[in-house]
Amino acid sequence: MVMETLQIRLTKGLIAEIQKLVDKDIYSSISEAVRDSVRRLVLGKEDKIVVPEAKEVQEKIKKEIKKQLQKPTGTIDFYPEEMATRKAIFRKFMAVAERYNFKQIETPAFENLSLLTQKEGEEIKQQIFTLEKRGEEEFGLRFDITVPAARMFIEKQKELSRPVKWFYLTRMWRYERPQQGRLREFYQFGTELFGSNKPEADAEVISLLIDSFRALGLTEKDFFVKVNNRKLLQGLLEGVIEKGDIFEIISVIDKKSKITDDEFDEELKRIKVNEENINKIKTIINIKDINEIKEYCNNDLSKEGLEELKSILNLLKGKKEFLRIDLSTARGLAYYTGIVFEAYDKNEKYRALAGGGRYDKLIEMFNGEPTPATGFGMGYATLSLLLKEKGLIPTIDSSPDYFIAIINDEVREKAIEIASNLRKKCKVEIDLMQRNLGNQFKFANKIGAKKVIIVGPDELKEGKVKVKDMETRKEEEVSLDNLFKNT
């Protein structure tokens, strides 16, 4: 046997893997293992020298790789179709926001942990994705944008002319158990309006919210917005019960729509509300007509809240078919101070599509100059569930204008040249698989190419190509000059 010497360079990692096989006595040495691999590769499957344990090791490696490929919990991939859909939806949001003259902002994905945890209690702290500590600083991924936006606002509050109208369309992270309409990484569209304490500002963001849904084709048959006022609710409750337990009661009221009547009574009894007051609370939160509320308002707070609510509804008269007064909408977050609202699908099948309200104290909580603010946030996950149900997911035509079919190698270069010429203006796909013509047509058909350009030696000699319309199936010879001119 004639032997030749050959030098092969291997990566460290690969050598380590091979060493493992040697350690297991599957091979006597590294070079023996390499020789065997080469033999297998050259001789093919049939003649390979099968070492059962080596096969097992290979399986294990395969499984390990598979495990590494696992996507983190609560995240989703956007394949081209989904990406196109999302882009189309986001474009519509953007268009609406811009028509309202809101300006888009973006904040860092992570912020100082202390900033993120400042406004909220323990609950939200557990939901923050914290980053590994580097030096003295601790960071966390943003879980909403209200806080970072407030930071941005405060940094420039002296120079910004009011009202400041910002919108965002970006992703957030929350460490939670995923469920329908909720992920750990999610997209949100929303607005923040700083500097106006007038009902006009609230009406503006609510109006924008409604128009955003409408831009997607949703109508008053598909969604509605529950509106309430925290001052009103709080004032009404204070009229019924002694102070102190108000916030606990509000949190029970907030979930009323999710639980049965009996459970609602139970919850209130547990926090020591007596039966008489339970009935009073029920009566109050079931009021649907704004004119009826007045007779229950026996203190300044509730009167003030009622006035605010009234003027907002007045300003939104043109959209009243989308609005519903709901005194049980409280929203959990403690920082809301006035109007609060939530958008739902008409059957309330899904969780809230969007939510927001007025938060006049937040800026000063972060040591900014006291500034009133209002806004909303809308999640993409729940929204897309509703759009899917209503058949309103936008379909995007991603098909190319041309597919360039190549007859043989002789004309390949020329075909590529034609492609790059056409690509100055058109969407062009070209054969990258060296397929035969039949399969090239099959492929062109599959990707929905509108026309196929056949580049063949015969026509090319006359400076021409064949162009076939895939729909009419008609074919014509076109000179290259005309082809470029007409496109």
Added chain:
RNA sequence: GUGGCCAUAGUUUAGUGGUAGAAUACAGGACUGUGGAUCCUGUGGCCCGAGUUCGAUUCUCGGUGGCUACCCCA
């Protein structure tokens, strides 16, 4: 954080205590200068670990992951 259901090719799934079929998708051929149909071929799989067993993809337990409800919530 708590509970329920589930885990088999890329996807949808059938099935079994003796390591697995189908449909679809993908690649190719029939048809090397013409697509959507048809036929054929190929590629590709039992989530991980431990236990029971001669033998586990199947049974048991644990883990991981998915879906979902609760908690909470923009």
